Amino acid sequence: MATKIKARKKGNATEILVLVQHPMETGNRKDKKTKKLIPANFIQTMIFSVNGKTVADASLGIGVSKNPLVGIRVKNAKSGDKINVSWKDNMGKTGSAKTTVK
């Protein structure tokens, strides 16, 4: 499951956008062929850090769309600052991505 991260300047702030390929299954949908419920499978936590320090800790539920896009803005980020995001889903699967502020 690919995780993409992008950081771009927005005035004095730097916007961090994260896109993860993930089904975000609610657990309420049925498989059309087998008529069985598809088990819930969704990202629960997403943690953003700048130079190793956590700046935002997001909790996600089944109400977030498939292939979730999540964005925050940080103040006073400098060129060369290292930005990292890591996520974990309800099945224990994890992913991460990093980038550097230009």
Place this chain on the structure above:
Amino acid sequence: MKRRTFLKGTVATSALAVAAGAGLLRSGQALAAGWPTAAFAATDLAAASKAVFGSKGAVSKDIKIKAPLQAENGAVVPIKISTALPDVKSIAIFVAKNPRPLATKVDFSGGAEGFYTTRVKMGKTSDVFAYVNSGGKILKNSAMIKVTVGGCGG
């Protein structure tokens, strides 16, 4: 006598089945550290917002919600929350008429602006609420989004 044993047997089996069902449900939403299970399980806006913030919140026009007035596809509705309120500790997004209103919540630990964006699922036309914890004060604002085709699947 036979009937009694039979009944006992069925009661025991169905109890087991119920227990197994509950177990399955729980394993489907394994606990993550810090993930607010009760808030995400709440089935109405009042209960969900109370579980997250312990308050119904006061309306503030200083919270801006950027979202389409009308969403053709309820499966993917982009929402952008921004606020110039001071000391923003957390932001949460609720879709009032979804079966589970709380979509997502973010906690900031210094260095972040009062800004949060994501895409949410909407089952039908509903108010979308943005809650902000600004220095301990719970404030909210909402926007009505019309949905042509619901996005919770069936």
